[in-house]
Amino acid sequence: MHLEHRRSIATPQEFAFNAASDFARFEREGAGGAKFTRINGTGVELGSEWRVEADFRGRMRRFNVRLTGYDPHERIEFSTGSSKFDVRVTYAFTATGAAQCEMEMSIDTAARSLAGRLIFQTLQLARARFERYLAEAAARMATQMEAEYKP
Numbered sequence: 108m109h110l111e112h113r114r115s116i117a118t119p120q121e122f123a124f125n126a127a128s129d130f131a132r133f134e135r136e137g138a139g140g141a142k143f144t145r146i147n148g149t150g151v152e153l154g155s156e157w158r159v160e161a162d163f164r165g166r167m168r169r170f171n172v173r174l175t176g177y178d179p180h181e182r183i184e185f186s187t188g189s190s191k192f193d194v195r196v197t198y199a200f201t202a203t204g205a206a207q208c209e210m211e212m213s214i215d216t217a218a219r220s221l222a223g224r225l226i227f228q229t230l231q232l233a234r235a236r237f238e239r240y241l242a243e244a245a246a247r248m249a250t251q252m253e254a255e256y257k258p
Contacts (some may be wrong), residue, residue, distance in 0.1 A: 108227050111213040114245040118256040120208040124180045124200045126252045127210070130155070139244060146171065147250055153177060159187075191223035192216060206258065212245050 117253050129152060133143045141161035148155030154176040160167060176184030183198045197210040218224040230237065
C-alpha cells in the first residue's frame with residue numbers, strides 16, 4: 108500500500124528540513140502524541156533507532172523505528188517492521204522559491220506474511236481515513252514550521 112501527500116510550506120527548504128530532522132526535539136517533546144526514546148546512535152546518523160509508543164486504533168502500540176535514509180536538506184527515510192509487515196516513511200523537501208518549499212510525505216507498506224496481507228486488506232478499506240490523517244499531519248507540521256520561522 109502506498110500513501111502520499113504533498114504540502115507547500117512558507118519557509119526555506121533548509122529550515123523545513125532542519126525542523127523535520129530535529130530528532131532531539133522529538134525525543135523531548137514527542138510528535139503526534141507519540142513518545143520517542145532513542146535506543147542507539149547519537150545525533151543524525153544512519154542506523155539510529157528509536158523505541159516509539161503511540162496510540163493506534165485505540166491501543167498503545169510499541170515499535171522500533173530506524174533511520175534508513177538521510178540526504179541533508181532533501182530527504183529523510185525511516186523504516187519499521189515486524190514478522191508480518193514492513194513500513195517505510197519518507198519525507199522529501201523541494202525548494203520552490205527563496206522562502207517556499209514543498210514537503211512530500213509518503214508511506215509504503217509491504218506484507219511479509221498472510222497475516223500481514225490481511226491487515227493491509229483491512230486498512231485498504233479505511234484508505235480514505237488514512238489519507239486524511241496524513242494530510243492533517245502534514246498540515247500540522249507545516250503550520251508549526253511556518254510559526255517558528257523568523258525571516
